[in-house]
Amino acid sequence: MPSDTAAIPRQAPSATPAPSARRRRSWRRRKASTLLVVVGVITILTVFPLVWMVTSSFKGADEVLSTDLLPSAPTVDNFEYVFSAAPFGRYLLNSFIVSVTVTVVALFFHSMAAYALARLRFPGRDAIFMGIFSTLLVTAPVVLVPLFLVVHRLGLLNSYAGLILPAIFSAFGIFLLRQFYLAIPAELEEAAVLDGCGYWRIYWSIIVPLSRSIFAALAVLFFLANWNAFLWPLVATTDTDLQVVQLGIVSFQDQNTTDWQYVLAAATVAAVPTLLAFAIFQRRIVESIKTSGLK
Amino acid sequence: MSTPTTSATEPASRPGAPRATDAGPTGGARSARARRERRAAYLFMAPNLIGLTIFVAIPMLLSIVLAFFRVDGFGGYDFVGFANFERMFADPYFLSSLGRTLLYLLVMVPGLFLSGLGLALLVRNKFPLVGLFRTALFAPNVVSLVVVALIWQFLLTDDVGFIARLLDRVGLTAPSWLGDPAFALPTVMVITIWFSMGYYMLIFLAGLQDIPREYYEVASIDGAGPWTTFRNITWPLLKPTSFFILLTSTIAVMTGGLDLLVILTGGGPANSTTLVIYYVYQQAFVYGEFGYAAAIGSFLVVILLAWSALLFALTKGGRFTHAQ
Numbered sequence: 076m077p078s079d080t081a082a083i084p085r086q087a088p089s090a091t092p093a094p095s096a097r098r099r100r101s102w103r104r105r106k107a108s109t110l111l112v113v114v115g116v117i118t119i120l121t122v123f124p125l126v127w128m129v130t131s132s133f134k135g136a137d138e139v140l141s142t143d144l145l146p147s148a149p150t151v152d153n154f155e156y157v158f159s160a161a162p163f164g165r166y167l168l169n170s171f172i173v174s175v176t177v178t179v180v181a182l183f184f185h186s187m188a189a190y191a192l193a194r195l196r197f198p199g200r201d202a203i204f205m206g207i208f209s210t211l212l213v214t215a216p217v218v219l220v221p222l223f224l225v226v227h228r229l230g231l232l233n234s235y236a237g238l239i240l241p242a243i244f245s246a247f248g249i250f251l252l253r254q255f256y257l258a259i260p261a262e263l264e265e266a267a268v269l270d271g272c273g274y275w276r277i278y279w280s281i282i283v284p285l286s287r288s289i290f291a292a293l294a295v296l297f298f299l300a301n302w303n304a305f306l307w308p309l310v311a312t313t314d315t316d317l318q319v320v321q322l323g324i325v326s327f328q329d330q331n332t333t334d335w336q337y338v339l340a341a342a343t344v345a346a347v348p349t350l351l352a353f354a355i356f357q358r359r360i361v362e363s364i365k366t367s368g369l370k
Numbered sequence: 371m372s373t374p375t376t377s378a379t380e381p382a383s384r385p386g387a388p389r390a391t392d393a394g395p396t397g398g399a400r401s402a403r404a405r406r407e408r409r410a411a412y413l414f415m416a417p418n419l420i421g422l423t424i425f426v427a428i429p430m431l432l433s434i435v436l437a438f439f440r441v442d443g444f445g446g447y448d449f450v451g452f453a454n455f456e457r458m459f460a461d462p463y464f465l466s467s468l469g470r471t472l473l474y475l476l477v478m479v480p481g482l483f484l485s486g487l488g489l490a491l492l493v494r495n496k497f498p499l500v501g502l503f504r505t506a507l508f509a510p511n512v513v514s515l516v517v518v519a520l521i522w523q524f525l526l527t528d529d530v531g532f533i534a535r536l537l538d539r540v541g542l543t544a545p546s547w548l549g550d551p552a553f554a555l556p557t558v559m560v561i562t563i564w565f566s567m568g569y570y571m572l573i574f575l576a577g578l579q580d581i582p583r584e585y586y587e588v589a590s591i592d593g594a595g596p597w598t599t600f601r602n603i604t605w606p607l608l609k610p611t612s613f614f615i616l617l618t619s620t621i622a623v624m625t626g627g628l629d630l631l632v633i634l635t636g637g638g639p640a641n642s643t644t645l646v647i648y649y650v651y652q653q654a655f656v657y658g659e660f661g662y663a664a665a666i667g668s669f670l671v672v673i674l675l676a677w678s679a680l681l682f683a684l685t686k687g688g689r690f691t692h693a694q
Contacts, residue, residue, distance in 0.1 A: 111499065114503050196411075212674060218429040222429040225429050342517045357508075
């Protein structure tokens with residue numbers, strides 16, 4: 076950008092402040108309203124399928140395929156049917172047990188490892204970190220087959236342990252927490268060291284309390300990922316007592332292929348906890364996604 | 371600004387470094403402290419290292435070993451050398467799934483990149499309700515792929531589905547979106563972009579927010595138009611984000627979305643949505659060909675590693691020299 080052209084307009088606002096400011100303000104207002112309309116339309120189109128699912132789940136069999144957004148006679152029969160025709164309470168409970176256990180244990184283990192990798196000195200630290208980091212490149216679907224064979228060999232198929240254990244260990248949380256711990260000022264630990272605190276005390280009474288906000292963000296992400304997991308539960312369980320909700324709705328659909336009002340009610344039941352968690356924690360989720368891998 | 375990998379190779383800051391020299395007046399005390407620190411570190415990492423070894427590292431290695439075996443049912447393993455790989459390159463179904471995956475990549479990586487960037491450029495501005503819009507645009511990413519598949523199966527039902535009726539009203543006949551081999555893969559593409567674009571929007575938004583506002587102020591004072599501003603400021607300063615997105619979206623496109631294919635299309639109709647990752651799944655869990663599946667899976671990992679290496683080489687490790 077040539078600097079000589081820059082000099083002239085820079086003086087302009089002070090010379091004639093009123094008209095140019097007004098022009099800029101009206102231009103800005105026009106820009107804002109255009110954006111409001113454009114983004115508004117895109118957003119409505121984007122959320123439409125989700126809204127359609129929820130409203131259709133309150134429609135009766137006769138109007139589930141109508142093109143009206145809202146049901147003419149809203150009913151909760153579909154939900155009653157879902158819970159009476161299939162053990163949906165059990166499915167939800169299984170998903171809840173698995174998701175919460177994975178989330179709590181993963182946060183605990185990941186933060187321990189991240190603390191060591193960020194704050195302690197020991198031989199092989201960088202190599203271990205790179206080793207952990209490199210596992211990020213290999214995603215779950217790629218190792219699905221060998222993981223299945225390992226879990227089969229361990230005798231963990233068809234058990235809660237088989238659903239939970241493989242889901243706990245991933246490099247993502249360790250990586251994010253390590254980045255966070257690297258930024259903690261050393262003075263906070265130094266006082267504890269002078270007091271003769273052990274490393275566990277430092278971790279438990281200094282590092283963990285400092286991690287509250289990042290724990291909250293990661294907890295929501297972990298919970299969502301595990302609540303939504305489908306493939307691993309599909310290959311790891313055949314026992315109906317162990318079915319998680321995502322498997323539940325697929326098998327429910329197989330039995331009610333054309334009864335869309337029931338299928339959509341089942342899908343709504345599975346989606347509501349995630350949408351609620353998202354609505355409540357959206358700022359934290361958005362922040363953690365924005366910082367994941369980028370900082 | 372750094373990508374995950376540059377920060378990974380950066381020497382970690384060493385908060386304990388001055389502490390060690392202050393603490394121990396004698397060499398013996400210092401080495402005792404170092405030993406204690408070392409032991410503590412390994413104990414802190416132990417649960418993860420054991421877990422990652424059993425559930426990530428061993429499966430990864432096993433996948434490579436398995437590629438050289440024939441696995442029958444659940445019993446015997448026969449060493450077959452390179453037979454699985456030879457079979458791969460003579461298998462017309464695998465080769466056609468590979469070609470399909472390439473086409474899928476060529477559409478999806480730019481598709482996700484442009485939709486994410488486009489949305490981010492729109493919602494970075496200040497206007498009424500923008501916060502609500504950002505959240506809502508991300509919402510499809512929050513529900514499970516099972517729910518995504520069901521919603522779209524419902525909307526796209528032949529003849530009586532919402533989309534078919536809508537097109538009918540304007541005098542168009544809707545194709546069988548998921549039943550016609552010509553339309554199934556494009557339909558999967560649109561659905562995937564629908565639920566993924568919000569995620570890429572957020573990543574791009576984070577990158578955009580890292581660009582100092584002063585640059586834009588100077589540009590607007592200079593009278594630079596939107597395109598000039600984008601080309602000279604936004605695009606060059608967004609390069610680390612773009613790099614991150616190219617890398618992660620390629621991995622996601624090649625290996626993700628398996629859930630969707632399993633539920634929505636089952637690879638069909640007429641194999642038209644059988645991407646390589648689905649073929650791996652099918653060989654293993656439908657035909658019980660674990661060795662063959664592992665060979666294809668390993669091939670996929672090699673391709674992804676090569677792609678990552680290429681990206682790193684082209685961008686010198688994801689580091690970019692920022693233009694002013």
